[in-house]
Amino acid sequence: MDTFRQFRDLSNPTGTFDGLFRAALESLLPDLADAPWYVRERDVVNLFVFRHLVPQFQAANLDISQIAIEVPVQVLPESPKEKPGFYADIVVWPHNKATVWRTCKPLARIEWKNISCRTKKAAHLEGEHQ
Numbered sequence: 001m002d003t004f005r006q007f008r009d010l011s012n013p014t015g016t017f018d019g020l021f022r023a024a025l026e027s028l029l030p031d032l033a034d035a036p037w038y039v040r041e042r043d044v045v046n047l048f049v050f051r052h053l054v055p056q057f058q059a060a061n062l063d064i065s066q067i068a069i070e071v072p073v074q075v076l077p078e079s080p081k082e083k084p085g086f087y088a089d090i091v092v093w094p095h096n097k098a099t100v101w102r103t104c105k106p107l108a109r110i111e112w113k114n115i116s117c118r119t120k121k122a123a124h125l126e127g128e129h130q
Contacts, residue, residue, distance in 0.1 A: 004061055004062060004064075005061050005063065006062075006066065006094065006095040006096060007062070007066060007092070007093075007094045007095065008094040008095045013094060013107055014107065016060070016062075017092060017108055020056040020057065020060060020062075021053070021056075021108070024048065024052040024053040024055075024056045025048075025052075027052045028047070028048050031047065031051065031052070032044070041089070041112055041114040044112065045069060045089050045090060045112050046069070048090075048112075049067060049090060053067060053090075054067065063095075063096045065096040065097070066092055066094070066098070066107075067091075067092055067093075068090070068092075069090055069091075070087060071087065071088060071091050072086050072100045072101075073086070073091050074086070074100055088106070088109040088110065088111060089110055089111050089112040090108075090109075090110040090112065091106045091108070091110070092106060092107045092108040092110075093106055093107060094107045
């Protein structure tokens with residue numbers, strides 16, 4: 001039986017994830033350029049995770065059950081005007097079986113914003129993304 005590594009057991013979990021994440025993003029770009037029909041955020045998130053991030057985890061012998069899509073996570077507001085957040089598009093946990101219900105803190109929380117070729121007047125979205 002194969003045992004897969006957990007981020008919590010690595011000497012530099014953040015640095016390891018950063019390298020995997022950047023490699024996955026680089027491989028995603030040609031995919032998106034070749035397929036402009038990815039117009040919904042969820043479509044792009046799923047494409048990214050399953051086709052690009054999971055293979056990076058597998059190549060590094062990391063447990064893919066540390067990746068979660070659209071899961072609850074405690075997000076504290078950055079200003080008094082904001083409401084607390086409760087979900088994240090992609091969460092990477094420091095170990096398998098981690099959840100917010102077990103009071104685990106994510107290694108990474110990724111909020112995805114997608115501007116498709118079908119978005120009309122995307123200038124205001126691009127400004128918000130900055």
